[in-house]
Structure formats: C-alpha cells, structure tokens
Amino acid sequence: MKAKLSLAVLVIFSIMVVGGSVYAADEITAYMGTSPDNNITIVNYIKKKTGIHIKQTFQSFGEIEAKVRAEAPNFNADMCLGVGSPLTFMAKKNKWSRPYKSSNWLGVGSVFVDPAGYWYNIGNFSFVLVGNKDALAKKGYKLPTSWQELLDPKWKGEIVMASPLSSGTANMIRFSFLALYGDKGGWEFLQKLDKNIHHYTRSGNAPTDLVGRGEFMLGITSDENIKSRLDQGYPLVWGVPQEGIGYDGTFAFIFSTTKGKKYRLCKKVIDALGDQELSDIMAGIGYMTPRPAANKLYGAITPKYIDLDLGMAAEERSKNNDIWKSKFRITYK
Amino acid sequence: MAATATTYYAQLTGWERIKEFFNAKFINILALSLFLLLAVFLLFPIFAVLVKSFQSPEGFTLAHYKNFFTHAYFFQSLYNTLLLGLINTIICVSVGFCFAYMTTRGPMALRKPLKIIAMIPLIAPPYLFALSLIILFGRVGLITQTFGVNWEIYGFDGVVIAQTLAFIPLAFLMLENNIKSLNPNLEESAYDMGATEGTIIRTITLPLLSPGLLKAALLVFVMTIAEFGNAAVLGGRVPFLAPDTYTMIVGEADFSMGSVLSVMLIMPCIVIFIAHNYLLKGKKFTTIEGKPIASEPRKMSPFVKVPFIAITFLFGFTIFICFAVVIMAAFVNILGVRNEFVMRHIMDFRSNMAIWNSIKVSFIAALIGGIIGTLLAYVIVRGKFVGRNLIEMISLSGFALPGTVIGVGYLIAFASPPMKLTGGIMILALNCVFRFLAVGVEAGITKLHQINIEIEEASWDMGATFFTTFRRIVLPIMFPAFIAGFIYTFMTAMVSLSAVVFLVSPGYELAAVTIFDAAAYGKIGLASATTLKMVTVVVLCMIILNLLTKFTNLDIERKGGAA
Incomplete structure (x- = not known):
C-alpha cells in the first residue's frame, strides 16, 4: 500500500518534471557573451519588444567561439547575440552564418552593419x-x-x-x-x-x-x-x-542551420536590435551604439x-x- | 527426456514459444541490453577521448603527447595534480578515520554531533570551500582585515585546504560504514586481555579496515584530482590538470590537447583502480559471520582520546565556520566593501531557474540510475553467463573515472548525429547516471546476497513466469537498494560540477555551474545566496525522500525478514 503511495508520488513528480520542459511557443536559443547582467537586459528587451523568449546561458566571448568552432556545422543554437569580431568574421568566412538584410537597420554605418547582412553590431565596447x-x-x-x-x-x-x-x-x-x-x-x-x-x-x-x-x-x-x-x-x-x-563590437548573427519558424523569429530579433530604444539601453550601460544615444559612462567626450x-x-x-x-x-x- | 522436450515444444504455438524463450532467456537478454548501455554511455566516451588524443587531420599522431611531455608547463600541471591528490588523500582518510572512530567507538554524547558535522559538506558543492576561504582569507576577507593576517590564499595551499575540507565527508562515510560492520568482539577480547587502545587500533582495527581504507583512498584521490571548482577559483596561476582541461576545451576548443590532459588525468585513476582490485583479491576480511553487534561504549584512553578529539574538533569547527560565513555572505551587500544586510542576492530569481533545472536533471538521473543499478545488480548476482565479472567491473568503475574526463568524453562522443545529445537535458542526466552507478549496484549486490535464490526457484517451480517472480519477489527485496542508488545519485548530481560544466547549454543552466561562474566572477553575494538556496533544496529533498523510504521500508523490511 505504502509502496504504491510512494510510486504514485514518483509518477506525479516525473510528470511534473517532464511537463515542465514543454517548450514555450515563441522561443529561440542564443549564445550570448555580454556580462550576465547585460545578457538579461537584452533578453528582457527582446521579450518586451517582440514577445520572443531567448534561451541563453552566460559564457565569455572566447568560450562561445570555442563552442561554435567545436559544434560546426551542427550548431546547438539558433543565433549568436553578443559575440566578438573574431567569431563573427570567422562565421561569415566559413558560411556558418546566414545573411539577412534588415530594413530596420537602414541608415546605420558599416561599422555596425555588414553590407551583405551577415552580421549586426549592437554596440562597441x-x-x-x-x-x-x-x-x-x-x-x-x-x-x-x-x-x-x-x-x-x-x-x-x-x-x-x-x-x-x-x-x-x-x-x-x-x-x-x-x-x-x-x-x-x-x-x-x-x-x-x-x-x-x-x-x-x-x-x-x-x-x-x-x-x-x-x-x-x-x-x-x-x-x-x-x-x-x-x-x-x-x-x-x-x-x-x-x-x-x-574596442571591439558586440555582434549578432543567425546560424546557417537555423531554418523555418526559428529563422523567422531570429529575423524579428535582428530587426528589434536595430531600434533606437536598444541603442539607448546599450549607451546607458556604456556602449558606443549604432544609433546616436547619450553615453552614461563616457558622457559627451569620445575617448x-x-x-x-x-x-x-x-x-x-x-x-x-x-x-x-x-x-x-x-x-x- | 529429449523427446519429451521436443514434443512439448512442438505442442506450443508460435506466440507461446516466443514467450517461453523470453521466460528462459530473459536474464541474458537483460544482461546484453545493460551491457550495451554501459558500452555506449561509459566505455564509448572514454574511448572517444583516447582516440581524439591520437588524432590529427592527417590521421594517427603522437604530436599531442609530444607537446605534453616537452612542455614544462604541462609537467608542472601533472605534478601539482598528483601532489594535490596525494596530500589530500592522506589527510582526508586520516581525518575521516578519526571521525569514523569517534562516531562509532567514542563517547556517546559526541557521536551524533560529530557525525552531522562530518556529513554537512555532502549537501553543498565542493567548491563552497573556495568561496568560504575567499570570504575569510581573501585580501579583504574577514580574518585578513580583522587580524591583519597577510596570507596569500590564492595558490597551492588554498586549493589543498579547500579540497581537503570538501572530501573529508566522503572518506568518513566509507570508513564509518566499514567500522560499523566490523565485529567488535575481536577488539573487546584484546582489550580484556590488557592491550592498550593504541595497540588495538594499530594491530586490529586498522588491518581489518584496510579494504575500506583503500577504497576510501581511491575515491578521495579520484574526486580530488577531478573536481576542479576549488582549483579554478583559488588556483591563481598554479596549474592543475582538471582546470587546464576545462580551459583547453571550453576556452579554446582545443580538443586534442584537452583529450591528452584527460588521458593523463585518467591514468593514475586506472592504475589505482587496478591496484585496488588486485590488493583486495583474497583479502576479504570476515571477522565473524552474522549481523554486526553494536559496540559497548568503552572508556577511551586519553592517549587516543585527546588527539582524536583535537583533530575532529579542529576540522569540525572549520567546516562549521565555512558554512556559516557562506550563509552570512548571502545577506551582505558587497562583502568587505559595504557590509550591510540585504536580501537582494537571495531575491535574485535568476538562479532559481538553474536550481529547478538541477532538481530536474538530478531526479531524472536518480530515477534512471536507480533502475539500471538495480537491474545490473540482479544480472550480476543471478545471471549465469560469461562476462559477468566484466559487467560488474565496468559498472563499478564509474566512480574511479574523473568527472572531467567523462564530461569531455560525452562532448566528443555525442556531438554529432546519429547520437547527438549535446544541447539537451538528457546528456546532463545520463552522464550522472553512469558515473554514480556504483553505489546502487553495490547496494543491490549486497541485498541479493542476503536472499537465498531458493525463494525465486520456488516461485518458478510453482509456475510463476519470470516477470511475476521478478515483480513479486525480486523487486520488493531490491527496493532499498534502488532507494540507496536513487538518493546517492540525486545528491551527487545536484552538487557535482566537473562533468556537467562541459555539457550545459542555453536554457539548461545548472545551479552548480551558476555558483561556479559567480564565484569565479568574484560575485560572492550571488554565489553564496545561490549556494544557500541550493543547500536548502537538497536538504528538503532529502527529508522528503527519507520520509518516503521510511513509509515504504517498513513493510519491505518485514518481507525481507520473513524470507
């Protein structure tokens, strides 16, 4: 009797565990290499702006680069959001990234947007x-x-x-x-x-x-x-x-393996990154941003x-x- | 006879024949499937690491090993690692013995408190001690500032101290178990004949304990050199193999050198594992058959009592302080800078998701581990096929394999289709299952040895099928073993870092990794708060599990006793 009771508890908990991992509807996975706090700031911004939830875990730029190199060509994420120039340029060269020309980034200079659409830079640090x-x-x-x-x-x-x-x-x-x-x-x-x-x-x-x-x-x-x-x-x-x-950029790009719905969601994320609002947020942290915004760390003086x-x-x-x-x-x- | 059998089979329909076949051969089929699981999830990853260490784009190469042996840096790393393992093993086993002796032979009043304090570190990640040492002895640490001590905690000494404190419980647990199962009659006779306590310990207790001591030493050694949290946080510029492997793989994606370092890490473990098996051969000490008898508390002689109390109190107190400061640091705004009470670290809910993930992963691992462990024990004891010993050895070898190596192995072995597991939750659970399998298997073997096979045979003779027998007789007997495996896997999976740190992916952050990141980052408040929350969760889970087993154990014990 009691054995059955404990079995029942086990079963219920198993269902909870498995049930808990059911995917949210609009969700993508991203490698994000800004600081843990800033990762969350960006994730929250995207969620508010597009309703898309980004699954991410903190790793440093170099660690993400190592991970991507090791995984290629079977990437375990849909995009990178906040990685350094070495990985970004390597990804473009090796066709690990998928080009997308976002109309929301029009008018931003080539330091921040790749003319071919392989990457977008959300701020120099x-x-x-x-x-x-x-x-x-x-x-x-x-x-x-x-x-x-x-x-x-x-x-x-x-x-x-x-x-x-x-x-x-x-x-x-x-x-x-x-x-x-x-x-x-x-x-x-x-x-x-x-x-x-x-x-x-x-x-x-x-x-x-x-x-x-x-x-x-x-x-x-x-x-x-x-x-x-x-x-x-x-x-x-x-x-x-x-x-x-x-200085170096903080780049975003979509992986070549991202297809279908996930690709559409990633495009929306890239669009949202080009808004003035994100530039304001990033400049508030201290980044030099794609769109002019008041820098809270350096002030008006460019170092x-x-x-x-x-x-x-x-x-x-x-x-x-x-x-x-x-x-x-x-x-x- | 043969003719009857043939006619008997001839009368059966096809379906019945299949059923008959399964009934007769089920245990072999089960054994084969379990062996395949072990091969895929334990042997294959290790093999993959070995292959990788000899691989270059052009084919077979010794270049990576040449690189290792011609660079003083790697040599230094190997040397530091082995030295750390050696020092730690000696201290942990000695102190663990003192604790175990005091809790089984010492004054009644001290037994329980000492046992509790020696077990406490088990519920926290091993690198909690790195955190405590920074809080106490860092450059703005409590002791550094209060007493003006100028002691550099970053380096070899710091790592040794942290690792020692972290793995005393492991040594204690194994030795206590062993001392408990020693029949005290021998010691008592010696005592009655006038031997001093020192002589008794030296000539009776320790020799009888030698298998346990050996095993504890092996376990502590392996864990010390593989768990790299303390070394990574406190090591400073002193190289050790495990954190170096981590930097190689996670920082640089240099899988070749990472594999070489892994092989170097695993070598001493394998040597010791084989030596341990060899040394124990024919050295099975059975004092006197039968259930162990509780030892009458004897008056300890002061020559033994004073040093033992001094040692256990010193280490017990240190462990207590280390936990206390972490709990305290969870509520301090910026330790050493703004020492004001805040709740913001505790209320930082980002770590909650990681803790929930840890519970999920550990639960899945414990469930699968408990089941596989129980089944393995069954086929090892009851099966009659060639290779039983091999299966036993492989399933018990998990604990002798450094977690770092298993992590790297899983990363290499399961990165690409058709066996792609990376980026998911199952890879986190599975590596825990196979690393921590040994405890469940051993518990199962012990349980089955206590039960005579005649009961099962009687059940078959009376016409029960294999499945009925298994369900009605074997399962109830083995349930405690399942629980033992379950609890051990759950607890270890919650706090262990060395393998999973290679395997976490976005969305599946684990508490152990979050704490490690925060500690390495210098975010003492967040690391401490997350540790505190995790420890609370582990304790709660243990209480629930204990209540659950208490409920169920009652009628199982009765069944076992009646048998």
Whole structure:
C-alpha cells in the first residue's frame, strides 16, 4: 500500500518534471557573451519588444567561439547575440552564418552593419583601467595615467586581467597593445606586464568585481559593467590612459542551420536590435551604439581610441594564442 | 527426456514459444541490453577521448603527447595534480578515520554531533570551500582585515585546504560504514586481555579496515584530482590538470590537447583502480559471520582520546565556520566593501531557474540510475553467463573515472548525429547516471546476497513466469537498494560540477555551474545566496525522500525478514 503511495508520488513528480520542459511557443536559443547582467537586459528587451523568449546561458566571448568552432556545422543554437569580431568574421568566412538584410537597420554605418547582412553590431565596447579607490588611497598611490606605468614593480601581484584564451575582452586588450606598440614592442610590453599580473581570469568583466571588492588594486577590464558597479556603490575609479584604448563590437548573427519558424523569429530579433530604444539601453550601460544615444559612462567626450584593424585581429587570433601560450605558459615555481 | 522436450515444444504455438524463450532467456537478454548501455554511455566516451588524443587531420599522431611531455608547463600541471591528490588523500582518510572512530567507538554524547558535522559538506558543492576561504582569507576577507593576517590564499595551499575540507565527508562515510560492520568482539577480547587502545587500533582495527581504507583512498584521490571548482577559483596561476582541461576545451576548443590532459588525468585513476582490485583479491576480511553487534561504549584512553578529539574538533569547527560565513555572505551587500544586510542576492530569481533545472536533471538521473543499478545488480548476482565479472567491473568503475574526463568524453562522443545529445537535458542526466552507478549496484549486490535464490526457484517451480517472480519477489527485496542508488545519485548530481560544466547549454543552466561562474566572477553575494538556496533544496529533498523510504521500508523490511 505504502509502496504504491510512494510510486504514485514518483509518477506525479516525473510528470511534473517532464511537463515542465514543454517548450514555450515563441522561443529561440542564443549564445550570448555580454556580462550576465547585460545578457538579461537584452533578453528582457527582446521579450518586451517582440514577445520572443531567448534561451541563453552566460559564457565569455572566447568560450562561445570555442563552442561554435567545436559544434560546426551542427550548431546547438539558433543565433549568436553578443559575440566578438573574431567569431563573427570567422562565421561569415566559413558560411556558418546566414545573411539577412534588415530594413530596420537602414541608415546605420558599416561599422555596425555588414553590407551583405551577415552580421549586426549592437554596440562597441572597450577596455579601461580600473582601480580600487580605498586600496589605492591606503598605499598613497594614484590610478596610472599611462599603460607604461603598469610595468612599475610596485604593482607586482596587484593587477588582474582576463586570459585572452577564454575572454574576448582580453583578446581585444592583446590586439590593441600589439597595434599600439607594434608586434615586437607589443609582446615585450605584455611580457613585462605579465610579471605584475596576479592571475588571468576567465571572463573579461571579472576584474571589475574583483578590484571593486578590493581583492586586487588594479584591473584591466571591459567597460561594460563599470557603470552598474559604480551605481551599486563599489569604490571604483576608472580611467582611459593617455595612449588610448581599443574596442571591439558586440555582434549578432543567425546560424546557417537555423531554418523555418526559428529563422523567422531570429529575423524579428535582428530587426528589434536595430531600434533606437536598444541603442539607448546599450549607451546607458556604456556602449558606443549604432544609433546616436547619450553615453552614461563616457558622457559627451569620445575617448581616445587606438587605431585597429578588427579584420586582421580576427585573422591573427589563433596565431597570437599560440605565441601567448609559448610565452606565458611556462614553468612556475 | 529429449523427446519429451521436443514434443512439448512442438505442442506450443508460435506466440507461446516466443514467450517461453523470453521466460528462459530473459536474464541474458537483460544482461546484453545493460551491457550495451554501459558500452555506449561509459566505455564509448572514454574511448572517444583516447582516440581524439591520437588524432590529427592527417590521421594517427603522437604530436599531442609530444607537446605534453616537452612542455614544462604541462609537467608542472601533472605534478601539482598528483601532489594535490596525494596530500589530500592522506589527510582526508586520516581525518575521516578519526571521525569514523569517534562516531562509532567514542563517547556517546559526541557521536551524533560529530557525525552531522562530518556529513554537512555532502549537501553543498565542493567548491563552497573556495568561496568560504575567499570570504575569510581573501585580501579583504574577514580574518585578513580583522587580524591583519597577510596570507596569500590564492595558490597551492588554498586549493589543498579547500579540497581537503570538501572530501573529508566522503572518506568518513566509507570508513564509518566499514567500522560499523566490523565485529567488535575481536577488539573487546584484546582489550580484556590488557592491550592498550593504541595497540588495538594499530594491530586490529586498522588491518581489518584496510579494504575500506583503500577504497576510501581511491575515491578521495579520484574526486580530488577531478573536481576542479576549488582549483579554478583559488588556483591563481598554479596549474592543475582538471582546470587546464576545462580551459583547453571550453576556452579554446582545443580538443586534442584537452583529450591528452584527460588521458593523463585518467591514468593514475586506472592504475589505482587496478591496484585496488588486485590488493583486495583474497583479502576479504570476515571477522565473524552474522549481523554486526553494536559496540559497548568503552572508556577511551586519553592517549587516543585527546588527539582524536583535537583533530575532529579542529576540522569540525572549520567546516562549521565555512558554512556559516557562506550563509552570512548571502545577506551582505558587497562583502568587505559595504557590509550591510540585504536580501537582494537571495531575491535574485535568476538562479532559481538553474536550481529547478538541477532538481530536474538530478531526479531524472536518480530515477534512471536507480533502475539500471538495480537491474545490473540482479544480472550480476543471478545471471549465469560469461562476462559477468566484466559487467560488474565496468559498472563499478564509474566512480574511479574523473568527472572531467567523462564530461569531455560525452562532448566528443555525442556531438554529432546519429547520437547527438549535446544541447539537451538528457546528456546532463545520463552522464550522472553512469558515473554514480556504483553505489546502487553495490547496494543491490549486497541485498541479493542476503536472499537465498531458493525463494525465486520456488516461485518458478510453482509456475510463476519470470516477470511475476521478478515483480513479486525480486523487486520488493531490491527496493532499498534502488532507494540507496536513487538518493546517492540525486545528491551527487545536484552538487557535482566537473562533468556537467562541459555539457550545459542555453536554457539548461545548472545551479552548480551558476555558483561556479559567480564565484569565479568574484560575485560572492550571488554565489553564496545561490549556494544557500541550493543547500536548502537538497536538504528538503532529502527529508522528503527519507520520509518516503521510511513509509515504504517498513513493510519491505518485514518481507525481507520473513524470507
């Protein structure tokens, strides 16, 4: 009798479990690589605007790139929403993405829209230098105003940045320094910097929180969470060193394997991304957006940018990863 | 005789013949299907990893291994991993023994509290301790700031401490089980004849326990080197194989090197697994047959009591503090910066979906695992076919395989049609089923050994079909074993990270992965709150399951007893 009772409970729960996984009507799956908070902001915007629910899980740019490369040509998602230029250009080249010309993006420049419709860029982000106000004050230090100051031995073990192997932000940091100082000088700079780096984090945003909480004094980090962390009361100072900062896009594209209803839904999502409203939201976070909007992080001043060739940077990513490993993955004590 | 059989069969219609065939051969068919399942979901992924490590676009290659052995970095990683495993195994088994001894032979008043504190870490993800250590000893940690300690928690030491605390319960659980089943008569006789407690432990308890110690050591070693949450969060720049495998695969999609690292990770496990099987051969200690008798609480001699109490209290207290600070951190706005009470981390509902997914996955895994485990035990004990030992060994080997390797294996093996499972929920459940199968199978084997086959034979003789016998006799006997497998799989699947972290996909986020991400991200509040919610859910689930088994166990035990 009681065995039957427990069996009944099991059966009911099984039905609940299985029943719970029934699909919502308008739903797509996307790989999204902005910070976990910003992913949610974008998902909520799309839901409000189109009624489409986006299933996503947080991964960093580099991790999504690895995943897509490993899955090709059997992708487990319908589109990418918020990935870096290396993956986006690779996808176009290999025909992993499916072109779509959205009329809602008319009038936006070619930095943000691929003329052939293979990708759309919802906002450029950059990397900046952050410091912990309290920790700096305690030591009597000031936030460096030049990248070269970071090589000072006094910062040993006090700087964090992400690993370019897993993070798109760190990849951007690396190609920016290579562009700024040239190939030889760039690697020399990175090698000297390495001596002061405590460790390389997985995600490009992690240094913002780590420095904000005071675990480390300085961080080279993505600018996308700084505004929200300042608002939450983290004792952060941030700045654009005099040599300037690099940038990368935050791209969206549809996978070549997406067909039928899912493709129609993805097109609607791409359309919605081109609205002024999303540019306003993204600029509120600190992005440089496709449509003019008031930037809440940088204000009216456009920061100094390092001259970059994103296409070449994408081409050289894997070569630079190998060099990176040969230089920084050596023996440790 | 033969003639009668022929005429008997000749009289049967086709359908009856099929039925007859199934009746006679069912156990073999069952065994074959179970073997196929094991082959597909346990052997094939491992094999896929092995193949991948020798593969290049041009065909067979040793280049990846050459790469491994010619780079000091990988060597360092291997060395660190083995050293970590060794140190941890020694500490966990020693401390686990102290706890087990105290809870079975120690003062009555201490038995229950010590047991509870030693079991607590089981309900939380192992890398909870990385979180606690950061909260306590990070650069803005509670202890660092209060006492001005300047101790670098990021590095080898931190990882060792976190992993040790995480896997003491495992060692404790296995050893306690073993000590309980030792007949205390031998120890008592020695005591009566004047041996000191130290001598008794050294010459009687420990030697009798050696199979249990060996097994606990194997398990702790494998878990330590494979569960990489602590190493990934606290390791800093110190390389370990498991987190390196993770970076290789998840960060760079370098499946070749990832596979090589996996093979390196699995080698020591296989060596130890084989050595463990070999060492245990012919070393079955049966003290005195019959049910174990509860040991009379003896007065412990101070030479044993004082150090044992010191050790168990030290570790018990540390475990308690680690849990307490995580619970506390769940309510602190920004730890170390704005230490004010907030509910926003708890009220962050994004993690709820992940917890619900974890419950779903663990439940599916536990259900399938319980059933397969019970059936496997049945065919292993009752079957009469060649290869029974092989099936037993394979089904028990799951726990000796590092989760990281299984995760990578599943990713490689089930990525493309016709066996495409990636991107779904079943791949998350299935890897848990086969990794944690051993407990259900062992429980089932033990149960079946207690029941004489004559009851089943009597049932057949009286004309019951195989299915009736199975349903009416075998199933009720084995229900407790099913529950044991179910509970173990459910609990481990809820908190384990090392395999599923490779397999999660959009929409199927799991709580363990969410916590790991938040911790690695430095979001202490969110990580702690999610951990707290998850622990609460696990405890609730365990209470419900326990109540359920208590209800049902009663009449089952009676049936078993009557038999």
